[in-house]
Amino acid sequence: MAARSRRQALKWIAGASAIMLAPQAMQFASAAEDFFKGPPVKDIPAKQISKHVWLIYSPDGFPTPENRGMMANVTFVVTSKGVVILDTGASLQIGEMAIRMIKKVTDKPVIAIFNSHYHGDHFLGNQAFIETYSKVMPIYAHPYSIKQIKGIEGNAWRNLMERWTNQATAGTKVIPPTHDANHGDVFHFGDVRIKVHHHGTAHTPGDICMQVIEDKVTYVGDIAMGNRIANIDDGSYVGTFKAYKNLQATEGDQLWVPGHGEPSKQLLNEYGEFLAGIYDTCVKAVKDGQDLSVAKSLVLKDPRVSKRAKTMQGFDGNIGKYTSLAYLEAEKEAF
Known part of the structure; x- marks a missing residue:
């Protein structure tokens, strides 16, 4: 009886293996994975904008099912110590696409992340980098933004992005920043220094801008945009003008890189x-x-x-x- 049961089990395993090897089964498995994890985002090659800084540019300013949430730029800095990410995009899938593009530029690992503020199109890609490179990788943000992402804003933005993209960003998890980044902080990454600027409430109360000192390039997140009208629901016009004035007065001539739009002096x-x-x-x-x-x-x-x-x-x-x-x-x- 036991021998017959073993034979039946072996036959079942053989049959299941044959089914799983069939093209239809492979397609079904792929579709099932997409159901629980949204489909990949198409590659957007990175372009170099200065000696150390590269940009994965998003032509779209708002999330749709068609662009699968690719609505914000992903900027990265190649240093002698490794790669530093300035905003990770709106989903796990966008982060994975960014990693594919980074690997075409350098074989150096990603060693740190900065999130400019707590709107989801700038931090929901954190997951991809943490899962690919290190679960203890530092993720820097302003303390106010960290509090918001750990609180209601994190999951609220994840849910909104899934809805806006018809579930294309499914599978994304909220990975909050882990380390404070305050005004005047300077982070050393080998041959590159990144200086943090925070001038009060602008686009949000927790905006930080990251200046790549050696390149005279400053990533400004969403306090300024190229060709998109900015969400200022959480911000201030007066505060934004103050931030512009202070940045220009203290840092002078810079290539300003927005979260949405093309870089420009x-x-x-x-x-x-x-x-x-x-x-x-x-x-x-x-x-x-x-x-x-x-x-x-x-x-x-x-x-x-x-x-x-x-x-x-x-x-x-x-x-x-x-x-x-x-x-x-x-x-x-x-x-």
């Missing part, structure tokens, strides 16, 4: 001009006793704003909201 001036077109107009409207609807019409007519209206990603869907926020901040500043 004029980035802060150009995006600052756009934001000023919104905020200054609202300040005047409040001073003149005009209501929000009038302020919005005046904002849309301001040449600093109108010249960007047709080309800026997310303009139509967000200009009303961010005019409202500017108006509220102007009222607060006035009183």
Whole structure:
């Protein structure tokens, strides 16, 4: 009886193996994996923007099922000690794509990560680097951002990204930053020093900018953007202008690298001009006793704003909201 049971078990194993080797079974297994873990993100080759700094550029500013959440740049610095990541993207899959691209540039391991703030498109890729390189790799962020990611923001952003991409980012886990990075901190990575800048609330209360001192390159995260209207729900127009002024006064000529958009030496001036077109107009409207609807019409007519209206990603869907926020901040500043 025992021998017959063994023979039956062997037959079952042989049959199961044959099934698993069939093309249909392989396709099923792949589909099942994609169900629990979203599909890979297509490769975007890294481009070198300075001696040590490379950029994996995202042409899209917002997450969709089609781009699978690839909506923010992933910037990395190749040092004599290893690779340092400045924001890891919006998902495990984006982080894995970034790793594939980094390996085409260098065989050095990733040794540290910086997260510029607590919005998910900048930290949800942490998982890929931790799982590939080291579970004790330091991840640096401002203390406020660390608190937010460990709290409600971490899982909230993970869930939002899955919804916005129709589950393409499934399988992503929240890996919070582990080490504080405060204003003025300088981190040494062999031949490269990275200096942290925090000038109060700008895009969020916890924004940090990372300056690659040797290259005169500063990654500014989302305090300035190339051709995308910024989310300023958690931020401040006045605080953003203050951050721009301080960065330019203390660091001078830099190549400014945004989380969304192309690097530019004029980035802060150009995006600052756009934001000023919104905020200054609202300040005047409040001073003149005009209501929000009038302020919005005046904002849309301001040449600093109108010249960007047709080309800026997310303009139509967000200009009303961010005019409202500017108006509220102007009222607060006035009183």
